[in-house]
Amino acid sequence: MFRVPAIVAASLLLVMPQTLLAQSSGKAADKKLYCWNEGKERICSDALPADAVNHARDEFSANSGLRNAQVQRALSDEERAAASTAAAQVQLDQMAEQTRQRTEQAMLTTYGDENALRRVFAERQEVLDNNLKTAQYNVASLRESLVALLAAAGDRELAGGKVADKQAQAIGQRHAQLQSQQRLLASFEQQQQALKVEIESSLQRYRQLKGLAPVDVPAQTPAG
Structure with a gap:
C-alpha cells in the first residue's frame, strides 16, 4: 500500500x-x-x-x-436515528394523504357501511401502533443502557479512578440516542391521538353524507 x-x-x-x-x-x-x-x-x-x-x-x-x-462518510448513530425518524414520518404522511383522498372521492360509492370505512384506516393504525411499540422498546432499552453506563462511571469515581474519555463519550452518545427516541415516541403518540380524531371526523362526515346523522337545528326563541 x-x-x-x-x-x-x-x-x-x-x-x-x-x-x-x-x-x-x-x-x-x-x-x-x-x-x-x-x-x-x-x-x-x-x-x-x-x-x-x-x-x-x-x-x-x-x-x-x-x-x-x-x-459518502458513514452516518453516526444519531444521524441514523434521525434518518429513521424522517423515513417513518414520510411513510405516515403519504398514507395519511392517500387515505384522505380515498375517503373524500369515494366515500359514498365505495363504502357500504361504517365498517368498510373503518377498514381504510386499519392499515395506518397498524403501522402507527408498530412504530409506537418499537419506539417504546427503544426508549426503555436505551434508558437501561444509559443507567448501566452511568452506574459504571459512578463506581469508577467512587473507587478513586477517573472516568475514561471513551467511557464519557459512550455516555454522551447513549444520552443523545435516548433523547432522539423520546422525541420520536412523543411524535407517534401525538399522531395516534390525531388519527383517532380523524377517524371519528370521517365517520361523522360519512353519516352526514348518508343522511344517517341528525342535523343540528338551531334552538328557536319561544314566542313572547
Whole structure:
C-alpha cells in the first residue's frame, strides 16, 4: 500500500493510464485508487485502510484514471436515528394523504357501511401502533443502557479512578440516542391521538353524507 498527498495524487492520476498499459490487463482492471481527507490533508492510496473506511472518499479506476465512485462518510448513530425518524414520518404522511383522498372521492360509492370505512384506516393504525411499540422498546432499552453506563462511571469515581474519555463519550452518545427516541415516541403518540380524531371526523362526515346523522337545528326563541 502506498499513501500520497493530494499534490502528488493529481500527477499520479495523469500518468496512471500510460503506466498501467505496461501491466497485465487483468490486474489493472481490478485495481482502484482511493482518495480521502484526513484533517486538512488529502490522502490517496491503492488500498483503503481500516481507519479510513468510514471517511467520505473518491474512488478512481486504475485502468482509466477516471473517478468511478464517490462514497459518502458513514452516518453516526444519531444521524441514523434521525434518518429513521424522517423515513417513518414520510411513510405516515403519504398514507395519511392517500387515505384522505380515498375517503373524500369515494366515500359514498365505495363504502357500504361504517365498517368498510373503518377498514381504510386499519392499515395506518397498524403501522402507527408498530412504530409506537418499537419506539417504546427503544426508549426503555436505551434508558437501561444509559443507567448501566452511568452506574459504571459512578463506581469508577467512587473507587478513586477517573472516568475514561471513551467511557464519557459512550455516555454522551447513549444520552443523545435516548433523547432522539423520546422525541420520536412523543411524535407517534401525538399522531395516534390525531388519527383517532380523524377517524371519528370521517365517520361523522360519512353519516352526514348518508343522511344517517341528525342535523343540528338551531334552538328557536319561544314566542313572547
